Amino acid sequence: MEQAKKMNMKEKYNTMTGDLAWDFSYKTEAEIFPLSDFEGIKIEDWSKWQDPFRLTMDAYWKYQGEKERKLYAVIDAFGQNNAHLGVTDARYINALKIFLTAVTPLEYGAHRGFAMTGRAFPGVGAQVASQMQSIDELRHAQTQLHTISQYNKYFDGLHDPFHMFDRTWYLSVPKSYFEDALSAGPFEFITAISFSFEYVLTNLLFMPFMSGAAYNGDMATVNFGFSAQSDESRHMTLGLEVIKFMLEQHPDNLPIIQRWIDKYFWRGYRLLGIVGMMMDYMLPKRVMSWKEGWEMYFEQNGKMLFDDLARYGITMPKFWEQSVEEKEHLTHQLWLTFYSYGHAAAFHTWIPDDSELDWLSEKYPVTFDKYYRPRLVYLREQEKAGKRFYNPSLPQLCQTCQIPMVYTDPKNPTKRVYRETTYKGDKFHFCSDACKEIFEHEPEKMSQAWLPPHQIFQGNCGGATIPDVLKYYHFTENDGGEFLHSRDNANWNMWKGLTPDEEAA
Amino acid sequence: MAVKAAYENYSGPNRDAVENFHGNQLVYIGWDEHMMFPCAGVFPLPPQMPFGAVIKEVVPAAFSLHPDFANIDWGKVEWLLDGKSFNPTLDKSLEDNGVHHKSLIRMITPGLNGINNSGF
Numbered sequence: 001m002e003q004a005k006k007m008n009m010k011e012k013y014n015t016m017t018g019d020l021a022w023d024f025s026y027k028t029e030a031e032i033f034p035l036s037d038f039e040g041i042k043i044e045d046w047s048k049w050q051d052p053f054r055l056t057m058d059a060y061w062k063y064q065g066e067k068e069r070k071l072y073a074v075i076d077a078f079g080q081n082n083a084h085l086g087v088t089d090a091r092y093i094n095a096l097k098i099f100l101t102a103v104t105p106l107e108y109g110a111h112r113g114f115a116m117t118g119r120a121f122p123g124v125g126a127q128v129a130s131q132m133q134s135i136d137e138l139r140h141a142q143t144q145l146h147t148i149s150q151y152n153k154y155f156d157g158l159h160d161p162f163h164m165f166d167r168t169w170y171l172s173v174p175k176s177y178f179e180d181a182l183s184a185g186p187f188e189f190i191t192a193i194s195f196s197f198e199y200v201l202t203n204l205l206f207m208p209f210m211s212g213a214a215y216n217g218d219m220a221t222v223n224f225g226f227s228a229q230s231d232e233s234r235h236m237t238l239g240l241e242v243i244k245f246m247l248e249q250h251p252d253n254l255p256i257i258q259r260w261i262d263k264y265f266w267r268g269y270r271l272l273g274i275v276g277m278m279m280d281y282m283l284p285k286r287v288m289s290w291k292e293g294w295e296m297y298f299e300q301n302g303k304m305l306f307d308d309l310a311r312y313g314i315t316m317p318k319f320w321e322q323s324v325e326e327k328e329h330l331t332h333q334l335w336l337t338f339y340s341y342g343h344a345a346a347f348h349t350w351i352p353d354d355s356e357l358d359w360l361s362e363k364y365p366v367t368f369d370k371y372y373r374p375r376l377v378y379l380r381e382q383e384k385a386g387k388r389f390y391n392p393s394l395p396q397l398c399q400t401c402q403i404p405m406v407y408t409d410p411k412n413p414t415k416r417v418y419r420e421t422t423y424k425g426d427k428f429h430f431c432s433d434a435c436k437e438i439f440e441h442e443p444e445k446m447s448q449a450w451l452p453p454h455q456i457f458q459g460n461c462g463g464a465t466i467p468d469v470l471k472y473y474h475f476t477e478n479d480g481g482e483f484l485h486s487r488d489n490a491n492w493n494m495w496k497g498l499t500p501d502e503e504a505a
Numbered sequence: 506m507a508v509k510a511a512y513e514n515y516s517g518p519n520r521d522a523v524e525n526f527h528g529n530q531l532v533y534i535g536w537d538e539h540m541m542f543p544c545a546g547v548f549p550l551p552p553q554m555p556f557g558a559v560i561k562e563v564v565p566a567a568f569s570l571h572p573d574f575a576n577i578d579w580g581k582v583e584w585l586l587d588g589k590s591f592n593p594t595l596d597k598s599l600e601d602n603g604v605h606h607k608s609l610i611r612m613i614t615p616g617l618n619g620i621n622n623s624g625f
Contacts, residue, residue, distance in 0.1 A: 038511045185511065337543040375540070375625045393546025393567045396533045396609075406543040414538055414624025416545075418588065418609060426519060427587070427607040429533070442508040448517040457549040458525045 016056035021124035035120040039185040042250035046123025071227040088216040088284035090492035097157040097347040104144040105165040109178040111137035120186035136231040156478040169452035196264035199239035203297040215285040247312040265317030266434040270401040280331040289363035319434040325410040332372040340391040348483035351380040394453035399428045400435035523606040530606040538618040557595035573617040585611040
């Protein structure tokens with residue numbers, strides 16, 4: 001019997017991707033792919049879609065399987081060695097609480113979104129790339145859950161991330177960002193997530209969490225970071241290829257794509273403010289400041305990327321200058337906001353110790369001592385006097401980004417920015433010109449936003465009192481509030497044999 | 506501009522229509538130069554509520570934790586309604602004062618500008 005000739009890489013790729021597509025016999029392409037043209041993106045030739053990795057399905061399964069085996073071996077070792085005691089101190093775990101409740105559900109959202117694009121795009125190259133990424137994202141959600149569940153045995157606030165994600169006031173920020181993209185068409189989704197999020201902003205998401213984990217002795221998180229790294233580089237490359245492909249296909253695509261880039265740059269930047277707050281305030285051992293991160297990853301690297309895209313007519317995202325003007329204020333204002341709403345969060349907040357305040361002075365020489373150190377010192381004194389400050393009112397949120405309207409005019413940092421518009425006779429409020437413009441472009445969509453404080457008053461969140469609402473969120477009495485008085489802190493001191501004088505913060 | 510949707514005449518519910526608030530309307534109240542309250546608060550209030558009752562009942566619940574609050578001279582407070590200077594009539598209702606659903610009231614207290622005059 002004659003043995004079949006072994007295929008070379010190119011033949012194998014063609015057989016294992018391109019030939020997986022179906023030929024249609026009794027339905028038209030428009031009937032099979034009804035979502036492919038309503039956004040106005042024109043694709044002349046799907047065969048021009050280039051897969052830079054040439055990854056075949058069989059190789060994909062083989063590589064992913066190997067990564068899984070390594071990861072779960074490390075997770076097992078973690079549990080056997082009480083590795084939760086190796087982190088810098090119990091404050092660090094609060095960064096993981098934000099990651100698990102705000103980021104892991106986005107991985108799952110990405111899994112859903114790429115399943116949608118894989119079905120909606122008429123081209124087979126795009127279908128296969130979407131399918132692989134959809135499976136990657138599901139894997140990331142799972143590996144994050146499995147890794148961080150090791151900490152759930154010992155610390156509060158990690159017990160119900162998906163339930164919290166769908167209900168909690170501050171988690172509506174990542175949720176609404178992602179659902180804005182998920183509920184759009186396939187081209188907008190892939191621009192939003194593959195390009196704006198995975199390519200332009202991803203370094204500012206994964207670097208802080210993964211380097212933060214490495215600096216703070218959290219080897220479990222470092223490990224899932226490594227396991228996701230080769231997937232992430234594939235996703236980033238896809239993000240850039242997608243943009244170039246769309247722009248090369250038809251000149252009419254440019255203004256549509258530019259608007260999506262503008263929109264999701266701004267929404268992504270607003271979302272990343274929470275990560276910035278984590279970098280500056282929550283890591284006991286800091287990696288770099290938000291300001292340094294923004295300068296390196298956006299102002300320098302991002303600028304180079306957009307210079308490269310200029311030949312297609314793409315320009316820097318609108319309102320990017322505003323993000324630069326805000327960089328000296330952003331994280332301090334957000335930490336003070338979460339501190340004041342700490343009784344309604346599923347992670348702990350605290351005032352940094354003196355050496356940490358000095359670090360902030362050094363990193364933010366223009367603003368920190370002038371505006372923010374006095375506030376933190378005042379709040380610390382209040383706490384010591386038994387008057388830990390909590391804001392008794394529910395916050396006014398921005399209709400678009402859903403963050404409390406706490407942002408100020410950078411030139412006048414004690415003046416809040418208030419923007420509003422009217423649509424069908426009702427007022428809508430915004431934290432910035434950018435959020436207002438996003439609303440005004442799609443008011444039919446954005447006026448449907450599920451704003452948690454308003455939902456509480458409509459009676460849709462378990463009751464009218466804060467305990468009712470926290471129960472609806474599945475928060476326990478130990479999840480939020482001041483770190484100093486938390487069960488996490490008490491347990492940590494007990495496990496480590498620390499006296500109150502030696503404890504963190 | 507309008508949203509581009511997969512079908513014609515796309516629209517959805519206005520999630521925060523006044524009808525959804527059980528007879529109340531939403532009112533936002535913020536205190537300028539007092540960033541201890543990092544943003545304005547939101548309150549569901551009956552449109553018939555007199556403005557004076559808002560000052561007596563709602564505003565203290567929101568802001569009295571600030572040490573400046575006890576020193577406010579209510580005769581000197583300056584008000585902004587939806588961005589414009591505004592002289593509320595205390596015995597008239599919110600509605601009659603022109604405070605509508607999702608109106609923003611800002612309170613300015615001359616001479617009181619936060620802890621050590623810092624805007625906090």
